[in-house]
Amino acid sequence: MLTRLVYASRATDVIDDAFLKSILGSSRAHNPEQGITGVLCVYQRGNVFLQALEGARTAVNALYCRIVRDPRHRDITLLDYSEIEQRLFASWRMGIIDVGSVNLSTILRYSEKAVLDPDTMSGRAALALLEELTTSGAIVSHD
Ligand code: FAD
Numbered sequence: 614m615l616t617r618l619v620y621a622s623r624a625t626d627v628i629d630d631a632f633l634k635s636i637l638g639s640s641r642a643h644n645p646e647q648g649i650t651g652v653l654c655v656y657q658r659g660n661v662f663l664q665a666l667e668g669a670r671t672a673v674n675a676l677y678c679r680i681v682r683d684p685r686h687r688d689i690t691l692l693d694y695s696e697i698e699q700r701l702f703a704s705w706r707m708g709i710i711d712v713g714s715v716n717l718s719t720i721l722r723y724s725e726k727a728v729l730d731p732d733t734m735s736g737r738a739a740l741a742l743l744e745e746l747t748t749s750g751a752i753v754s755h756d
Contacts, residue, residue, distance in 0.1 A: 620664060624660040705747075722742075
């Protein structure tokens with residue numbers, strides 16, 4: 614059975630290239646063998662992560678529990694969890710989206726303000742934003 618989980622968090626330190634490379638390295642090493650696909654949206658200005666994970670229920674739950682224990686981020690908030698019939702992000706072991714390079718009107722379409730603040734977004738809006746960003750070519754790095 615396929616599931617999708619969307620969560621947001623805040624990095625405990627600056628989100629730099631080394632940090633992102635480390636996350637991509639883990640995703641590259643583990644996501645394919647677990648059948649996990651997804652996208653990770655990065656908003657450096659607010660130190661915010663917004664991530665969607667898709668795959669088998671057991672695999673998605675196991676990875677989420679692992680990610681929640683990662684001390685490099687905090688304030689982890691589960692925004693949405695659903696059983697799904699098909700993946701939205703099947704092309705990516707983990708695609709990275711840099712919100713800093715996205716047109717602010719795109720953010721504003723789904724948020725109260727033109728900043729990415731997952732605390733004020735519904736799970737459905739967060740997922741719709743991720744879907745729009747991937748289909749509009751905002752993925753800057755992927756495997
Ligand atoms: P280590 O501590 O070096 O490994 C310990 C043991 O666990 C090893 O045997 C290793 O093979 C095994 N292991 C580690 N990770 C996994 C796994 N995912 N599945 C099965 N076995 C594993 N990590 C991901 O794998 N995928 C992601 O999509 C992902 N997204 C992240 C998003 C954010 C915002 C952050 C902060 C972290 C993310 N991580 C992700 C990293 C995750 O939190 C762990 O740090 C990472 O999975 C640990 O990998 P490691 O090989 O360094 O573990």
